[in-house]
Amino acid sequence: MTSHDLRTQLESLTTEAFRPELAEIDRLPTLDIARLMNAEDGAVPGAVAARLPEIAAAVDAVAERMARGGRLVYAGAGTAGRLGVLDASECPPTFNTDPEQVVGLIAGGPEAMVTSVEGAEDSAELARRDLDALKLTPDDTVVGVSASGRTPYAVGAVEHARALGALTIGLACNEHSALAAAAEHGIEVVVGPELLTGSTRLKAGTAQKLVLNMLSTITMIRLGKTYGNLMVDVRASNDKLRARSRRIVSLATGAGEEEIEQALTETGGEVKNAILAILAGVDGPTAARLLRQSGGHLRAALARAAG
Secondary structure: OOHHHHHHHHHOOHHHOOOHHHOOHHHOOHHHHHHHHHHHHOOHHHHHHOOHHHHHHHHHHHHHHHOOOOOEEEEEOHHHHHHHHHHHHHHHHHHOOOOOOEEEEEOOOHHHHOOOOOOHHHOHHHHHHHHHOOOOOOOOEEEEEEOOOOOHHHHHHHHHHHHOOOEEEEEEOOOOOHHHHHOOEEEEOOOOOOOOOOOOOOHHHHHHHHHHHHHHHHHHHHOOOOEOOEOOOOOOOOHHHHHHHHHHHHHHHOOOHHHHHHHHHHOOOOHHHHHHHHHHOOOHHHHHHHHHHOOOOHHHHHHHHHO
C-alpha cells in the first residue's frame, strides 16, 4: 500500500476525523480543556451500551470454549495491544487463572509495551508467527483489538486464528471494519472523532478497556470464578490480597475470625474451598473434592453437599 493509499484510508475513518471546532483548543484555559475531555469521555459508555448484545454473545462463546480448557488470547498493536496485555496480566491474581489461560500478544513483543517498535503493527505475518508459537486449538479464542479496525497485525491474527478453527472476535472503533468482518464475532464501538485528531488512546482506548473488562470478567463469572459479586478465586500473593481473602470469606459466610483462620489453614489458603468448608460444614479435602466434582462452581458444590 502506498503512503497516498494509506492516507486516503485513514481519512475515511471516524477515529481519524478532524474536528474544526477544536482547532484552537490549545488556546483555551486548562480547566476548559479538562471539561471538554471529560464531556468527550462521557460519551463512551453509551457507545459501548449500543454493542452489549454483541458483547454478550461473544462472552457466551468464549466461556463455552474456556470451560473445555481453551485459552483467551488478545492480539493488538500499540495502545490496543497494551490494553490486551494489561487485561490478561490481571486475570491470574484476580481469578487464580493459569498465566497461560489468558494471553496478551502485542505487535513487537514485550518491548512494545513501553516503546514503539517500528513496523510491527503492519505485519500480518508477525501475528501468524506469534499465534503459531501458542499452538492454537479450536477451543481457543483470539480477540483482535484495533481502534481503526484495519491494523494488519490484528486483522492477520484473526484471519489466521479463524483458519485454524479457533473462535475469533474483532474489536474495533469504526463501522464496516476489516477486523470485524474477518471475525466470527464483530464488535464495533463507534466513539467518534477524538479530541486530538487520531489520538485513539483517548475515547477509543477507553472503549476498548471497557469491552475487554467485560469479556474477561463476565467470562470468569460464567466459569464459576465468583460467588455472587465476590472474587472467591482471588490469589493471595501479598498482604493486601491475604487480608482481602479473609474479608471475602467473612462476607460469604458471616463466620468469626477464628473459624475463618481455621478454614483457610485447612484448605491451604484457598478462599473458595474455605467458604465451602464453612457453609457446608465439611473438612478441607471434602471441600476440594466437591468443587472438583462441580467444575469449580461454588453454588453447585454447595448444592451437592446439601444432597
